[in-house]
Amino acid sequence: MRQLLNHISSNNFVEIWRPVLEYRKSTRKLTTDLIKNPYGQDWKQRFEQLRQETSQTKQEIHAVKIATRVQVTYST
Structure with missing residues (x-):
């Protein structure tokens, strides 16, 4: 994940990749929530x-x- 963020920030692809990052953040949040409170x-x-x-x-x-x-x- 950190590599992806570094790549995006260094190549100015922030606007293009914003939906990907938002999806990744929401997936991570969901995963964390599921670990804390099993489905x-x-x-x-x-x-x-x-x-x-x-x-x-x-x-x-x-x-x-x-x-x-x-x-x-x-x-x-």
């Missing part, structure tokens, strides 16, 4: 949280349906 860890945690919330919501809906049926049965 999927956040996703897995969030998915598990959503699964638990969905399960809880389903249980609450089921309880409301049962309570509604009981009220309808007693009121008729």
Whole structure:
């Protein structure tokens, strides 16, 4: 990487190579982020949280349906 930067700066190709450098910087940033936080860890945690919330919501809906049926049965 350092050789590429030296070559670019010495030959005044900065404008031509700017997209290449930006791509390289973004790739390096992504790689660093993936090393610090392996791919999927956040996703897995969030998915598990959503699964638990969905399960809880389903249980609450089921309880409301049962309570509604009981009220309808007693009121008729």
